[in-house]
Structures are given as C-alpha cells and as structure tokens.
Amino acid sequence: MASTIQLIEVPQSFCQQEVAFIQSQLAEWFEAEAQVGRLVFDFAKTRVLDSAAIVYLRQLSQQAKDKGVELLGWSLRPQLKQVLTLAGIDQYFTFTETTNQVFGDNVDVAFDQQVHPSVISKGKRLLDIVGALVGLTITSVLFIPLAIAIKLDSPGPVLFSQTRCGYKGQQFKIWKFRSMVTNAEALKHQVENEIDGAFFKNTNDPRITKVGKFLRKTSLDEFAQFWNVLIGEMSLVGTRPPTLDEVAQYNSHQSNRLEVKPGLTGEWQVNGRSTVLNFDQVVEMDLNYQKRWSLGYDIKLILKTIQVVFSKRSGAC
Incomplete structure (x- = not known):
C-alpha cells in the first residue's frame, strides 16, 4: 500500500x-x-x-x-x-513560506503573539539589566578564585553550558560555574531522581564535586547566568529553565509554565526548593507567579532569595 x-x-x-x-x-x-x-x-x-x-x-x-x-x-x-x-x-x-491562497493577495493578517505582561514590561527589563550588571560585576571579582578552586578540585572547564528551553520554548545556552564532574550527563542514569515528575533533582548527587557543593549551597554556581539575564534570554525572576528532555515529558497544562521568561529565582526557589518534590506542585507555583506578577512582586522575590541564600538553606536547581 x-x-x-x-x-x-x-x-x-x-x-x-x-x-x-x-x-x-x-x-x-x-x-x-x-x-x-x-x-x-x-x-x-x-x-x-x-x-x-x-x-x-x-x-x-x-x-x-x-x-x-x-x-x-x-x-x-x-x-x-x-x-x-x-x-x-x-x-x-x-x-514553506507564506502563501496568500487563504486570505488573498490584498489581505495582510498579522501573527498575534499572546504575551504575558511580564515579558514586555519595560520596568522588569530595566530591573533585569541593572541586576545583571551588578551581578556580573560581582562575578568578575570572584571569577579568578572560583576558577582556580574549580580547576584544582576537578579537571575540566570552569564554566558549564547546557541547552534549556525559555520563553515559548525558545532554546538557549544557560551558563553556570561547573559544580559537577565533566561526565555528569553520562552518569545521570545512575542517580536516583527525588522529584516526582518531569525534572531531575537529588540532594546528595554523587556527581557534585567538593567545590561544587559549596558553589551550590551559596548559589555562586548560578552567577554566570547574569549574562543570560543581561542579553534577555532569562530574567532575574521567572520559572526554572527546563532541559529539552524535561519539556519532552510535559503535558499541555505543564507547558504553560513556559509563558514567561525563565528566571534566576522564582516561587519554587524561595518557597519550596527543599520541600516540594512533586513537579505538578512546582508547575502550580509557576502558574501562581504568572497570576500574581507585578514589578513589586519580583522585587519581593529577589529580596526573599537573598534572605534564603544567606540563611544557608539554598540548593541547586
């Protein structure tokens, strides 16, 4: 046939x-x-x-x-x-390119992209730029001592990059100071996932290096992401940026978390990173952020993030 x-x-x-x-x-x-x-x-x-x-x-x-x-x-x-x-x-x-067979030659129908207000907020973008510049200034001061510590502890590159999904599923390279062994992805299948659902987390992940544990506890590993924020791929506050294999497991409801830019911090990071181990709960927290979003709410989450980091209760995402 x-x-x-x-x-x-x-x-x-x-x-x-x-x-x-x-x-x-x-x-x-x-x-x-x-x-x-x-x-x-x-x-x-x-x-x-x-x-x-x-x-x-x-x-x-x-x-x-x-x-x-x-x-x-x-x-x-x-x-x-x-x-x-x-x-x-x-x-x-x-x-294939656009054709006019449906609308005719004289009709111009634009693509009407649905956009969450946080994505087009000039105030939020200004906050991101200022925060990213401050963060990158701190990162430049810390870069050499962090690079030396990472190299001495584990052979391999100082920085780690990975393809993640951002706003509307747009793919981008996320940057972090390397906190794992270089073959971490190949060893992932040997580590138990403590999260019930689409993304991966293990509190005592054996792939994390000694220096990496310090970087994650202090969130210093994520300082490289201020570059992603500066160029507009991420925001200071948003949803956790998922990997491609995580997104491949999403249902339609879960995919709604991609309607805003991913962030360095967010609802899950400050309100349940260590206790919420069900992905559907994480999704609901992300959707709650979308409903409650305002510039003031972003500032509130940023301040709460700083409090969490200095209380030594932070962990890697």
Whole structure:
C-alpha cells in the first residue's frame, strides 16, 4: 500500500484546547493509517500560538520519527516561522513560506503573539539589566578564585553550558560555574531522581564535586547566568529553565509554565526548593507567579532569595 499524506488545517488559535483536539485526531490516524508518509500542517489561518502548541509539536516530532513520517509546515507567516524556529521546531519540520491562497493577495493578517505582561514590561527589563550588571560585576571579582578552586578540585572547564528551553520554548545556552564532574550527563542514569515528575533533582548527587557543593549551597554556581539575564534570554525572576528532555515529558497544562521568561529565582526557589518534590506542585507555583506578577512582586522575590541564600538553606536547581 502506498503511503498517504494527511493535511492538518491548524486553527486560528492554536492553544491548549486545540492542541488536545489535534493530538487525539493524530493518535487515531497513526493507529488506523499505518502507511501515513507525510503530515502537512497548514498554518495559513494561524494567528495565535502558545507554549502548549510548541511543546506538542516537539513531542510529535519524536513520534513521527519513530513511525517514519515526514513533517511539513505549510504557509507560515514570517512571525510565526520565527517563533517556531527559535523554539527549534525547524529541526523536525520542513517549513514553506507564506502563501496568500487563504486570505488573498490584498489581505495582510498579522501573527498575534499572546504575551504575558511580564515579558514586555519595560520596568522588569530595566530591573533585569541593572541586576545583571551588578551581578556580573560581582562575578568578575570572584571569577579568578572560583576558577582556580574549580580547576584544582576537578579537571575540566570552569564554566558549564547546557541547552534549556525559555520563553515559548525558545532554546538557549544557560551558563553556570561547573559544580559537577565533566561526565555528569553520562552518569545521570545512575542517580536516583527525588522529584516526582518531569525534572531531575537529588540532594546528595554523587556527581557534585567538593567545590561544587559549596558553589551550590551559596548559589555562586548560578552567577554566570547574569549574562543570560543581561542579553534577555532569562530574567532575574521567572520559572526554572527546563532541559529539552524535561519539556519532552510535559503535558499541555505543564507547558504553560513556559509563558514567561525563565528566571534566576522564582516561587519554587524561595518557597519550596527543599520541600516540594512533586513537579505538578512546582508547575502550580509557576502558574501562581504568572497570576500574581507585578514589578513589586519580583522585587519581593529577589529580596526573599537573598534572605534564603544567606540563611544557608539554598540548593541547586
């Protein structure tokens, strides 16, 4: 039997509810049509897209790869294509440019990106820039002694980088002072995860070096992230930036935590890092931050973070 092509007309609003519908529809097709060779997503009408859609498209890519199905994104408007590209979706989909077959030559329908007010707040951005400059000044003073201590304790680079997901699933390189052995990722499967859910945490992780324990206890390992804040990939306050494999496990509700920029600190870091060991609880704390957000609330969380660090109750995220 020859392989078939399935066309998915993506609705004007491609958000959590619509994602669930398309997800169930494709599940039926995959189950019934063993010979589907190509899935074509027609984005011509799409004007609104949220993190649930981005997370689902990434998850679908693995399912399609396993079944040998090609993914094609059709009729993307430039802004929508940019959002999906920043989130790394272009690694799995073949994109085509905008067409006017739906709206006609004389109709210009813009992509209406849904944005949380914290993302476009000039006050929050100013706070981030000032905080990042102060943090980087402190980091520059500490860099040489920290680098010497890290090198003497464990061979390898001073800094550690890892791809994380930020706002709307956008991929970026997070920076930290290295607190683990250099082959930590290869040894991860040998360490028990104390968190019930999508992300990984072990209080007594054996991969952490002696100097690394000090860096994490004082949160000095995260000072390199002030650079991520300065260039706008992160904020001083937000949600914990997840890894790609964590996001691959998200459901539509959990993906809502990507609707704000990731932060150096946030609700979970100051209100439950050591006691909240269930990922769904972390998600609810992140969503609570989105509901309560204000510039004053950010300042409150920053001050509380400083208090937590100096009380020696901090830990690594």
